[in-house]
């Protein structure tokens with residue numbers, strides 16, 4: 258069997274077009290556009306690229322974009338003050354503080370300071386807890402994008418065996434919660450899991466979020482399973498530009514899977530599309546309006 262490629266780029270474009278329509282409707286009702294503030298601390302080139310593409314997508318969707326680029330000498334208290342100012346700013350519906358932060362800043366404190374109704378990353382404990390207990394929450398963008406692709410591919414996920422490899426608060430854990438919410442039977446694997454190959458080989462759905470290039474081998478995949486590769490690993494190349502690979506050995510896995518996301522062009526573009534969606538949803542909730550439909 259040769260797997261179909263799940264086109265996250267095209268799906269992301271479609272989501273962003275629907276968000277842009279929702280933005281115009283929101284602006285007519287609320288008298289202002291939704292607004293997203295991004296905060297980048299320091300000069301990490303990969304982070305700068307991601308934040309720029311988030312700001313570009315925000316403007317393309319017709320939303321107000323507030324970009325804060327701070328030097329890596331910024332103190333923790335200065336950053337907390339900026340977050341407090343953004344919490345109080347009525348034009349701002351969403352706040353995204355790009356991670357990782359420089360080591361002298363406590364990420365947990367920063368996340369805890371973001372007003373939960375503006376936490377479009379869904380990283381605040383209030384949103385994680387609301388997701389886990391089945392309440393309306395702002396859900397982390399990457400797992401939300403993965404779920405979107407899975408439902409588009411498979412429809413109903415009830416009763417399917419799903420394995421999530423990775424248990425981070427930003428990808429693995431919320432991914433497992435979302436799959437559980439869709440009535441999949443969920444296993445969470447991590448660095449202490451014994452016999453990962455055997456665990457993966459039982460799964461109808463494999464979500465790999467590890468950060469180890471091509472760690473998941475093709476022959477681990479149950480024939481006909483659907484594979485979502487969250488990993489973004491930059492390998493060095495002779496021309497110095499580097500090459501992106503996922504956590505799954507794509508060329509091997511296509512021989513076993515029913516469908517698989519490529520890297521790049523899979524989960525990454527969906528993450529940005531879901532950030533736009535979350536900002537529009539946050540704007541509606543903060544304005545006392547019902548959630549937009551068909552996103």
Ligand SMILES: NC(=O)C1=CN([C@@H]2O[C@H](COP(=O)(O)OP(=O)(O)OC[C@H]3O[C@@H](n4cnc5c(N)ncnc54)[C@H](OP(=O)(O)O)[C@@H]3O)[C@@H](O)[C@H]2O)C=CC1
Nearest residue numbers: 399423424425428447448466467468487488489524525528
């Ligand atoms: N496409 C996108 O939009 C995004 C992509 N990413 C990418 O996804 C990947 C994961 O990110 P993130 O969750 O933040 O990473 P973390 O480093 O926070 O978590 C990695 C997880 O993988 C587990 N792990 C590590 N080694 C193994 C192993 N040998 N076997 C099984 N599990 C293992 C760790 O286990 P333990 O807990 O035991 O240490 C941990 O739970 C990265 O490549 C990142 O770049 C991340 C965010 C967005």
Ligand SMILES: Nc1nc(=O)c2c([nH]1)NC[C@@H]1CN(c3ccc(C(=O)N[C@@H](CCC(=O)O)C(=O)O)cc3)C=[N+]21
Nearest residue numbers: 307353354355356357378489521522523524525526528
């Ligand atoms: N507060 C916070 N929120 C995040 O959502 C967040 C973060 N911090 N820190 C870093 C990770 C990583 N992340 C990605 C977003 C888009 C692509 C993406 O668009 N990738 C393209 C390729 C990009 C390229 O070529 O480098 C693709 O996969 O096709 C990747 C990764 C969001 N993250």
